[in-house]
Amino acid sequence: MNYSACFDIGGTFIKYGVVSEEGKVLLHGQTETPQEDTPNRIPDILTEKIQYFKTHYPIKNIGISSCGLVDGTEGKVLFSSNIKGYSGLRLADIVEARTGLSVAVENDVRSACLGEMWLGAANGKKDVVLLTIGTGIGGAIVINGQLMRGAGNLAGELGHMSIVHDGESCPCGGRGCLERYASTSAFVRYYQNLAGNQLEDIRGKEIMELVHKNDQAALDAYQLFIDYLSTGLVNIAHFYNPEIIIIGGGITAQGDSFLADIRESYNQKVMELYKQSTRLELAELHNNAALFGAYAAVNYKTSRTN
Numbered sequence: 577m578n579y580s581a582c583f584d585i586g587g588t589f590i591k592y593g594v595v596s597e598e599g600k601v602l603l604h605g606q607t608e609t610p611q612e613d614t615p616n617r618i619p620d621i622l623t624e625k626i627q628y629f630k631t632h633y634p635i636k637n638i639g640i641s642s643c644g645l646v647d648g649t650e651g652k653v654l655f656s657s658n659i660k661g662y663s664g665l666r667l668a669d670i671v672e673a674r675t676g677l678s679v680a681v682e683n684d685v686r687s688a689c690l691g692e693m694w695l696g697a698a699n700g701k702k703d704v705v706l707l708t709i710g711t712g713i714g715g716a717i718v719i720n721g722q723l724m725r726g727a728g729n730l731a732g733e734l735g736h737m738s739i740v741h742d743g744e745s746c747p748c749g750g751r752g753c754l755e756r757y758a759s760t761s762a763f764v765r766y767y768q769n770l771a772g773n774q775l776e777d778i779r780g781k782e783i784m785e786l787v788h789k790n791d792q793a794a795l796d797a798y799q800l801f802i803d804y805l806s807t808g809l810v811n812i813a814h815f816y817n818p819e820i821i822i823i824g825g826g827i828t829a830q831g832d833s834f835l836a837d838i839r840e841s842y843n844q845k846v847m848e849l850y851k852q853s854t855r856l857e858l859a860e861l862h863n864n865a866a867l868f869g870a871y872a873a874v875n876y877k878t879s880r881t882n
């Protein structure tokens with residue numbers, strides 16, 4: 577049995593566990609992400625957990641799913657806006673030197689995509705796009721079984737495709753980006769504008785409850801959100817023609833009714849031939865998705881280097 581030590585490094589928590597090749601998660605837990613001296617303290621936390629895991633299971637390798645921009649080939653963090661001092665950290669080299677085990681570090685959205693290909697919605701598929709919808713929008717692209725990394729490891733920033741010329745300005749420096757129109761923050765903004773209450777602290781989940789109660793402002797906000805999101809999905813289908821576009825993030829908790837709405841809007845816009853070959857599905861991995869992604873990332877790396 578193959579066991580990997582797996583980590584999910586986010587801005588608030590580091591989640592960890594041992595993942596078996598059967599997809600079981602063992603000895604899992606989480607600890608707060610250090611906010612100071614991160615280039616030393618993050619590797620310290622990982623090394624300490626790995627030592628503990630090794631006393632229980634024969635750990636073969638180490639998978640790390642990380643926030644920020646990551647060079648997955650080198651296992652290096654290129655840029656992180658939410659962990660101070662983390663940018664530039666050669667995490668794989670450090671953890672490899674300390675443990676003697678092979679380490680993969682991959683961006684969290686790319687890891688999640690590999691995880692869905694292992695145990696989730698894209699099992700058995702080779703041409704896959706994952707779009708994660710949260711306060712922003714992240715993307716990962718797999719073509720013929722290979723992660724598309726790009727010349728500077730920056731491929732897949734699907735949230736920053738511009739869909740509105742001269743539209744809303746975006747923290748990336750551009751305008752009209754998909755994530756300014758089809759993220760949960762955009763959904764909340766639509767609702768607040770339509771309901772005429774910009775002060776109320778409301779979340780996407782609560783607006784969805786209003787949608788189900790036929791609240792007019794919530795319904796209109798939802799329609800706008802679906803309309804912009806499907807425009808982004810149609811662009812992705814026309815660019816890559818993947819077998820599947822997986823939609824992930826908290827919105828997937830809405831389940832089948834959300835999927836039906838987004839498919840209907842997509843089918844109205846996409847070219848006829850794409851309707852059959854590029855299907856929309858929701859992400860299937862929820863609990864421990866990031867740890868499965870980390871496992872998939874290290875085994876993806878191993879499969880490519882052998």
Ligand SMILES: [Zn+2]
Binds near residue numbers: 748
């Ligand atoms: Zn942008």
